[in-house]
Amino acid sequence: MLKKKKKIKNRLRAKGVTPKHFDRSQIKILAYMVPVCIVMALPIVFIFMNAFKPVDELFAYPPRLYVKNPTFQNFVDLFSLTSQTNIPMSRYLFNSILYTVITVVSTIYIAACAGYVLSKKKFKGRDTLFKINQTALMFVPVAVQIPRYFVIVYTGLIDNFWANILPLLAVPTSVFLVKQFIDQLPDSLIEAAVIDGAGDIMIMRKIIMPLIKSPLATVAILSFSSAWGATEAATYFIDNDSLKNFAFYVSTLSNATGNVVAGAGVSAAASLIMFLPSFILFIIMQSRVMNSMAHSGIK
């Protein structure tokens, strides 16, 4: 019996889940995972390559994947463009950076506070509130876009700076992820702090925030990519051109430039600017994200 157990243990070390070493049995899996990864990565490689292609290479026949004479011309062209109302591209980029930073920072604090209360505070109706939030995980903005528009109208947020930010803060997923993570922190940590006389604000700052960096990294990535790529506000809530953001401007590029040839290079450069920040952020934080995901389940 013991022998059998040892045998199984040894076999699982090499062949089962999370193997420590390479084993021949992994070749089968690599045989399809490598092509899958190539297919997944290919469109992104295109964007990188196209952003640096001179015009003649963009329209070369046959189309070539890699760049022969890389150039920054597309980026120069992009930044020299202005909208029909003479607003320079840099203004949209500035708006996007501003909206994104405010959205990410606010989401982190709002989700951390809400997650803490829903996890560690005891009061009537807490579980119901969490259940409501869990149901709302699925209420995608697409489904409520019409009434949401009226909410924006009746709260006077039309054409307001904050219309770019406030709707993006309502993310049940963020609160859910933070709450699930705080659930597994021991209550004794907080009880000890309470005995020492710490209030909620102090507990949040000194105990909770430092311990929940992992789920907050995940929240930051999710809210960053949604804010950076958001076009809903600029399309429906904002008329004033100088308040619109970069993502919206990019979406108008293909029609607005009129010139298809110049448009392709500019839009490739813009696409790279759209993609790169979220990607770099994810690479930096991926181990934290994976750590927080371990506690993401719905129980």
Next chain:
Amino acid sequence: MKEKKKFNLPPWALLTPYGIIFSVFIIIPVVAAVLLSFTYFNTIRPPEFVGLQNYIDLFTTDSTFLKYVVPNTIAYALFVGVGGYILSFFLAWSLSQLTHGVRTVMAVIIYSPSLTGGILIANIWKVIFDGSETGYLNYWLMELGVIAEPIKWLQSSDYLMVVMIIVALWSSMGVGFLSILSGITNVDKEIYEAAYMDGVKNRFQEIFYVTIPSIKPQMLFGAVMAIVNTFQTSGVGVALSGSNPTPNYAGQLIGTHIEDFGFIRNEMGYAAAVSVVLLLFIKLMSTGANKLFAEKD
């Protein structure tokens, strides 16, 4: 100790900012959608109560909805929602069988497409599905002799749906996928050992008797995220083809139908009724997922 009370907030105080935002942008819109769905509202005159008329019209006279939107949405939900979910489990499981370094690099590659939002997805894939002969796909297929003439993938009612499904699947390996992956890699090895002692023989049995039962919470979270992703990406057809309605309604989904009636035709009451149907559809799918994976107390 005595002063402690002064500094303590009521238990729900820190919940207030989220509570306000949540009510204003989620609760009120959902309630408003239900109320508006019983009215005729063209944004110029105040809403007029019409009872169930919008729903009756939707299911009896809206031929676009019945002929294109419903079948398209069901096909899209099956391929992108259910198919994408199965795919994300399969990819996550495959990655879990590899060593740490390889797994991390591959996870980053598979996850990163989900970071591309609506407009970016369209920009990226337009290059590949370009309708002229310089489009990558057309060029490759013509080189291989599969097609003789370039195909206008994004303007064709035959292909648009297929392209949409491919693109959506590509971008659907998001947090749900990461959650499942992280669930699988955190299953205690001793459970596997015990299972093999008890007679589990191969990897299929291992997956169904050990892996999935051990990660039910992550499976459920993954399912919810798959549902969310399905409807969140429903604008991809409009973004790819550049028009709403999509060519011959080939890529028209329930989400784009709402936009079409709400923001283009200004029939807000009707669009709200479509929204309510969508919410019910989402609820139905999530109930199904709950039945499959909820842990029984």
